[in-house]
Amino acid sequence: MKKTLTLFVLSLMVLAVLPTVLAVSSGIGIGVDIETEDFPPQVWMCDHRVVYDDNTEPGRLFQTDGINNCTGRSYSGDEDGESDCQLLERTNNYAFEGEQISWTVLVFDKNGVEKIKDVYITAGASQSGEDGSPEDIEANCQLIGMPNRETRDSCNARILEEQVGIVDAVEDGIAQFYKCLLTVETPESMYGEYWVTVEAEDLDGLFGNMDENEYWFFNPIVALSIEGDLAFSNVRPGTASYSDTLLVGNDADAGSGVMLDMFISGTDFYDSSNSGAKCPTTNQLALKNFRYFATNGAYSTSGDLEIGRAGLGVPGPDAGDDSTVSLRDKDAEGYVDIGYGIGFNNPTPFYDGFEIIQAGLVGPYYAANTLAPGAEMALTFKLSLPEPCNGDFDTGAIWFWGEAI
Amino acid sequence: MKKKNTNTSRNIALTIIAVLAVLFLISIASAANQLLCLQKGEKVLFSECNPAIEDRTCGSDFGCPYCISFSSTGAHCPASINVCNSQGLSCTFLNGSDADFDIEPPNITLISPLQDEIYTSRSLPFTIDVTELSDIYYFDNLKTNARWTRICSHCSSYDRRRSFVEGLNDITIRASDALDNTAFLNVSFFVDSKKPRISKTEPRSGFASGDFFTEIQEENPSLLVLHYGNLLNGMRTHSLDVPNDCTPGNRGRSSCSASVDLSDFDGQVIDYWFNLTDIAGNTVVSRSVDVDVDTTFPVINSLNFSQDGRRVRFILNVTELNFDEANYIDNSEINPREKSLCSRLRNGVCEKLVSFRTGAHNLTITVLDEAGNAVAQAVNFVV
Secondary structure (H helix, E strand, O other), X not given: OHHHHHHHHHHHHHHHHHHHHHHHOOOOOOOOOOOOOOOOOEEEEEEEEEEEOOOOOOOOOOEEOOOOOOOOOOOOOOOOOOOOEEOOOOOOOEEXXXXXXXXXXXXXXXXXXXXXXXXXXEEEOOOXXXXXXXOEEEEEOEEEOOOOHHHHHOOOOEEOOEEOOHHHHHHOOOXXXXXXXXXXXOOOOOOEEEEEEEEEEEOOOOEEEOOOOEEEEEOOOOOEEEEOOOOOOOOOOOOEEEEEEEEEEEOOOOOOOOOEEXXXXXXXXXXXXXXXXXXXXXXXXXXXXXXXXXXXXXXXXHHOOOXXXXXXXXXXXXXHHHHHOOOOOEOOOOOEEOOEOOEOOEOOOOOXXXXXXXXXXXOOEXXXXXXXXXXXXXXEEEEEOOOOOEOOOOEOOEEEEEEEO | OHHHHHHHHHHHHHHHHHHXXXXXXXXXXXXXXXXXXXXXXXXXXXXXXXOOOOOEEOOOOOOEEEEEEEOOOOOEEEXXXXXXXXXXXXXXXXOOOOOEEOOOOOOEEEEEOOOOOEEOOOEEEEEXXXXXXXXXXXXXXXXXXXXXXXXXXXXXXXXXXXXOOOEEEEEEEEEEEOOOOEEEEEEEEEEOOOOOEEEEEEOOOOEEOOEEEEEEEOOOEEEEEEEEEEOOOEEEEEEEOHHHHEEEOHHHEEEEEEEOOOXXXXXXXXXXXXXXXXXXXXXXXXXXXXXXXXXXXXXXXXXXXXXXXXXXXXXXXXEOOOEEEEEEEEOOOOOOOEEEEEOOOEOOEEEEEEEOOOOEEEEEEEEEEOOOOEEEEEEEEEO
16 A cells, blocks of 8 residues: 555656656747957056166156165166166156156056066157057066056056046056066167057957057257357466357257256366466466356356355465365356366266356256256356466366257 | 207298298288378278268378278278277378369259249248268359358258248359369249239229229239139130230239120129139139129210300210210310210200310210210300
């Protein structure tokens, strides 16, 4: 009986399942075709570009990023090849061989960061994508982690009107940050004006580039121009005479925007002939007898701040005991004396002492002392010839120096 | 003891090698950059480093310092002046064999304005390229008391609009490089910015016999064409020979006349107009005028006169559909003047009583129609 009951229950269970199986076999399948958009990668610049020094002469305004010190001669960059000396002073877009330009960019791809094939810097004669042809790839970008909030907020990442939630995008795997570092090559391969931008390419061959194309002048020629004539003829001892006015100009490439910080130095003068010179005590005309008046726009040495050169007294037998306390000095006419120097910062650092005009101090720079390409300063020299004085002093030099800011 | 000596020798040798290595590295480093000081006239061939870089020539009496590096081929390449400053480099001068003195003047390429071109605007693009940095000047050869005008200094090109005078322009362009090597280029071109004007045409209306007249205002006319005709006999043109058919007048105006044969159109109405084109291609067309054509001359059927003392009565029998007037000129007067006899006909007759001074008189009597056709007869008598 028990066996019979068991068989009965099992039979009922089979019958109970049977209608369900029959119902499945009577359904209709609907095919679904889903095509995902091939989303072209988007690139946004975060914060602003940073220029790094070439580890030679950082100028006056810089910021040390890493462990090496910009100011010493020991800085040679880290082993990562990245200079740590930020050129805060480089306000115009020009750069020399070895200098580096850095951008932090956010690359966004709705297909996922795994689809991002390459992120790189291009430089060329036209804006990227402007004429349909890709520009030359100069450097690859490096994947980095999430930067600080300030940098993230500066990316201005938008798709049409929609603000991209950067943190969520990075966590969802559709965006990541890159650091792009372009090192300026030699003038053989890089000279002139270039459009520079960052581009991203995905595995589908789609491109996106940073909207903020930048226009740079690489390896501009920097030169000084001097026009005029500096000669003092038939000067009577014990009197002051004035030269014609010289023009000292920034002869850098037009369009380069290279700003020059200008300096002046000199040496004593000697008579190369055997004329029995003496002026006033020996056969030497001391540099301290020369002064100059300079104008640059609204600025002139009449407003000179007379900063620096403390302790750089004029050597020589006529200098007397004051030789060790001489300062940059402006006379009643606005003429400034000249410091000794046979090389840049040689023997004394030039900053705050050897500028041609010390006026209009803005940060560490004197606005009066900078020249834009094509701009000129006018300098008039005054020679106060000692008495007694004899000889033709034709050996020696007054040097003009320029430093690219 | 021997081992100690060996170590000492090895140390000395290593020291010497190290010193030599340092000296070698220093020599390499010092050779990497130079403060190249050019003297006036010397040229540094940056183009050998990169063809995109212009060569630089020193034009200063004080010399010209350039911080340079060397390319893989040994060419001079520009370097940041800060590099030379930081290395405390002093001047290096070009060797005689390396020195490249610039004795060649710059080569001037004038892109605009072009030689012998005619322009319709006084404001023209003045576009010049020179092969090296130069001061560029121009001189107006046709201007009295002209002077050299500098248009740019230390430039390799110039591209701006400048205003030139109306008419012929003859200009000399001068480019002087830093060493005063100078090149000249002459160019002459024409500016005709004023559109031509036709201020008057005759006949204004009424009749035409074949003589047409127009007054034009154009200093440089190249083509003046009279268009005339009608649908019946077709339109015709007559080109005027401007130098011969036109007479210059005041304020740039010229009077031009043309004679054409309208006999085909006699008795018909025609349209006429003038078409004036100047040398710049500017064209103006006068208003179209309808005129009746009359090429038939009046006929004097009879001319009779009778004397009553000093008074003389003239009776002319004339056949003319478009009679205008009959007049006479007394050629015996000291100042002969035209005097009217009749301005209308009565039944084809003109009758007029005129007083004359005593003496012999030699008259020419003329009959004209509206189209200007005229016929004359002489009359002699003694009062």
